[in-house]
Amino acid sequence: MIKGQKEICEGIVLGSTQYQDDSAIVSFASQEGLLSFLAKGVYKNKSSLKALLISGNHLKIEYTKHQDGPLIASSVYLLGDASLVYTDYKMSIFMMLLNELSVSLFRYGDSYPYLDVSAIIKSLQEGGDSLSLSLLLLGSLYKSLGLKMNCQTCVICGKKENLVSYSLKDGGFICKDCLSKTDLKVKDKMDLYVLRFAFMDISPDILLKRAPKNSGIHVLNELLENLVDYFDLKPIRTYPLFLKSVSDN
Ligand SMILES: [Zn+2]
Numbered sequence: 001m002i003k004g005q006k007e008i009c010e011g012i013v014l015g016s017t018q019y020q021d022d023s024a025i026v027s028f029a030s031q032e033g034l035l036s037f038l039a040k041g042v043y044k045n046k047s048s049l050k051a052l053l054i055s056g057n058h059l060k061i062e063y064t065k066h067q068d069g070p071l072i073a074s075s076v077y078l079l080g081d082a083s084l085v086y087t088d089y090k091m092s093i094f095m096m097l098l099n100e101l102s103v104s105l106f107r108y109g110d111s112y113p114y115l116d117v118s119a120i121i122k123s124l125q126e127g128g129d130s131l132s133l134s135l136l137l138l139g140s141l142y143k144s145l146g147l148k149m150n151c152q153t154c155v156i157c158g159k160k161e162n163l164v165s166y167s168l169k170d171g172g173f174i175c176k177d178c179l180s181k182t183d184l185k186v187k188d189k190m191d192l193y194v195l196r197f198a199f200m201d202i203s204p205d206i207l208l209k210r211a212p213k214n215s216g217i218h219v220l221n222e223l224l225e226n227l228v229d230y231f232d233l234k235p236i237r238t239y240p241l242f243l244k245s246v247s248d249n
Contacts, residue, residue, distance in 0.1 A: 004064035006074070009035070011114040012121075013057045013082075014099050018043070026052045026073070028061070029102050029112035037063060038070040049076055056082030056095050058118035080118045084125045093245045094130050095121075096238040098137060104233050105141060116140040116202045123207040131220070131246040132197075132211040138223045139198035147171070147230070151196040154178055166195055168226040190215040198223065217247065 011030030019025045022043040028035045042049045051057050052073060058080030063071045085091045098117070106112050117140065120133050142149060150172030153160050162176040165187045173192065174184065194215045200206050211219075221243075224236060 004066040004069075004072070006062060006064055008060060008062050010060045010079070011035075011058070011112060012102075012117050013052055013055050013059060014102050015055050016042075016053050024053065025070075027103065028059075029106060029114055029117075031111050031114070033108045033110040033112060034103070034106050035071060035108065037061065037073040039073045049073055051076050051078045051081075054081075054083050054086075055099055056085055056121045058082070058114065058121070080122055082121050082125070085121060090130055090245045091124055093238065093242050094124060094134065097134065097236070097242045100236055100238045101137075101141060101227075104236070105145060105227070105231065111144060113140045113144040119202050119207060128207060129210045130242075131213065131216045132209060133207070134242070134246070135194065135198040135211055135216060135220055135223070136200070136202060136206065138220065138227075139200070140202060142223070142227075143199070149195070149199045151192075151199050163192065166192060168222055188215060188218075191219055194219040213246075217243065 009030045009032065011028050014027040014029050016024040016026040019038065022041050024039045024042045026037045026039050028037055037052065039049045039052045041047050042052060051059055057078060060077040060079060061073050062075045063073045065071055085095050117137065120137055124130065124133055148171055154163060154175035155170050155172030156174060156178040159175050163173040164176045165174045165179050165184050166172060167174055167184055179186065190212055194211050197209065197211055198219065224239060227233065228235065
């Protein structure tokens with residue numbers, strides 16, 4: 001047998017399924033995109049790989065790569081613990097949405113924004129607002145997928161003044177003059193603000209901000225619908241549940 005080469009990668013656990021008696025296949029989102037690891041014996045009491053079983057954990061994994069075989073995790077180092085997320089219904093739903101979106105949108109080779117996502121999960125566990133964090137999540141996924149959004153100037157003429165609407169398909173804000181040449185409508189000012197918020201770079205300050213609820217839900221709907229259209233995805237199954245969890249209070 002040819003001995004595999006040891007490698008290291010960093011990212012976020014998206015989910016795991018049991019494999020044979022005490023092992024699991026773990027899906028993992030990293031800078032190299034989505035990867036699958038075999039976590040041998042992870043269900044045994046003393047396994048040092050247990051951190052691979054918690055979706056949302058930010059980890060460094062050491063693994064061996066065998067020719068034409070699976071990637072076999074040999075050790076893990078926990079950089080961000082997501083286990084508290086599952087103590088709360090609303091946070092668990094957020095994670096379900098995060099997982100579904102990640103698996104639907106990313107493939108092997110697509111760079112996944114695991115640092116942003118890890119910061120968002122951390123903020124969620126510290127009591128951050130689910131709706132605001134879901135907007136930042138969408139913004140971060142858009143950017144990683146190469147879908148730019150110009151929230152500073154008119155995406156048609158480049159002017160900074162009189163920005164009154166936006167088009168997600170065209171990738172940004174639209175000024176009053178250009179709007180009159182389209183069949184789009186003027187948007188609520190708050191919607192413009194929320195869209196700009198969703199595409200801000202993730203920082204500790206931004207993670208603490210709270211988007212207004214009505215506009216937040218409205219823009220989130222639009223961002224998701226646009227992704228589903230653009231990538232021709234099936235409807236996001238966990239989204240209605242998520243929407244209910246953020247609308248309820
Ligand atoms: Zn314009």
